[in-house]
Amino acid sequence: MGCAPSKNIDLTGEVSLYHFDLHRVVGKGAFGKVRVVQHKRSKNLYALKYMDKQQCLKQKAVPNIIQERRLLEEVDHPFLVNLRYAFQDDDNCFFVLDLMLGGDLRYHLNTRGNFPESVVRFWTAELASGLVYLHSNGIMHRDIKPENILLDAKGHAALTDLNIAMHYSQHRMHTSVAGSMAYMAPEVVDDKRPGYSWQVDWWSLGVCVYELLWNRRPFDGKSAEKMRESIMTHPIRKPSQRHGAVSSECTAALFGLLERDPKKRLGCRTGFSSIDEIQSQNWFSQINWEKLQAKQLDPPFVPNQDSANFDFSHQLDEFMLAEKPLTAHKRKANPEKMKPEMRQLETDFTVYDFERSGRRSYYPLNEPLVAEHSHDGRLRPTFTSSSHTNTNTYVQSSTATSQTRSSTSHSERPRYSSQHDPR
Ligand SMILES: Nc1ncnc2c1ncn2[C@@H]1O[C@H](COP(=O)(O)OP(=O)(O)O)[C@@H](O)[C@H]1O
Ligand SMILES: [Mg+2]
Secondary structure: OOOOOHHHOOOOOOOOHHHEEEEEEEEEOOOOEEEEEEEOOOOOEEEEEEEEHHHHHHOOOHHHHHHHHHHHHHOOOOOEOOEEEEEEOOOEEEEEEOOOOOEEHHHHHHHHOOOOHHHHHHHHHHHHHHHHHHHHOOEEOOOOOHHHEEEOOOOOEEEOOOOOOEEOOOOEEEOOOEEOHHHOOHHHHOOOOOOEOOHHHHHHHHHHHHHHHHOOOOOOOOOHHHHHHHHHHOOOOOOOHHHOOOOHHHHHHHHHHOOOOOOOOOOOOOOOOOHHHHHOOHHHOOOOHHHHHOOOOOOOOOOOOOOOOOOOHHHHHHHOOOOOOOOOOOOOOOHHHOOHHHHHHHHHOOOEEOOOOOOOOOOOOOHHHHOOOOOOOOEEEOOOOOOOOOOOOEEEOOOOEEOOOOOOOHHHOOOOOOOOOOO
């Protein structure tokens, strides 16, 4: 599959879809697909995530797409799926990301079932490292779940999908219900509590650990209300031995993450996101953290290299001609005639090229855009359905409560910076 003949294309000019050869589809997102692409000049392979602008507009997700674009530019870490290019045309917004050929963990849970403790421990350690980095940059993910954890071809894990991530405030708690219900922390679903902050990500990681160990989730309910009750009050039980025995060290770490009080939760006890707390758990005592963080440890689970690690049905829509194939087009649209949201995309979804642009932080510029922005107070499903029992992401807008919290102020962070060091 190709894109356009390269002979009239200036591959040294501003990045666009013309710079890539398009290959197979490897994933489906809320507003479009993800496919393998090859940069025509460098020959490097990447993942291209594209989002249909009209869909984004319809689902009132324009601020999220801009937010995702900005946050992606701010981060670069071995255990995150990093941004390499961003651009748009008349129909789509595009992210060109590190290619993760090992598939997402939902795919592996569906096709293989649960994983041995040693594999889950390795992924948890890598993801914890990525999470601490995100938090040290003032960003909470809010949507950690197996769909958003990807493996590279060797089996290293990385977090992806910053679509509903945001800069958390050190001065107030957040109250908008965002995420995927089964992975939401008690402080997110409890409307009587003062709100939530970055600690929610450690809880969601705990739900993922549970699911990876036993291929079932710790909380369930046939209605949203029952699910909320389960998350907030039901005793958390390990499945019986026949579903897979795990060590007491593993159970201790898991129950540390699934601690309902965010102040006592593993990773959160010192008041900031802490890799030391994770490292001091017996479950991780055998891990050489220096090597792990340098990606020098051999992953215990290597994805199948002979067959694709993704759901082939994503590709079928194009084969069946149910969907317009993706091709590069010259831009024709006139920004002056666009709806305001479209014009906002035009100006704020700026081009990014990792070889030319230094990374920078948009904080606090991006905060009003997504931080509890209120369109109309409705739930915004980012997938076609948003039932509590599935694992779809949704965002509900509401106002944040002001809360004074003691820790370093964001205003101390540089407005523009090329690199943030992890704490
Ligand atoms: N960099 C990547 N490499 C390989 N597959 C990817 C990559 N990014 C996303 N995918 C696949 O596409 C799916 C959707 O991407 P995601 O970024 O989560 O979109 P959405 O915000 O719409 O959920 C993922 O669950 C994964 O299967
Ligand atoms: Mg996703």
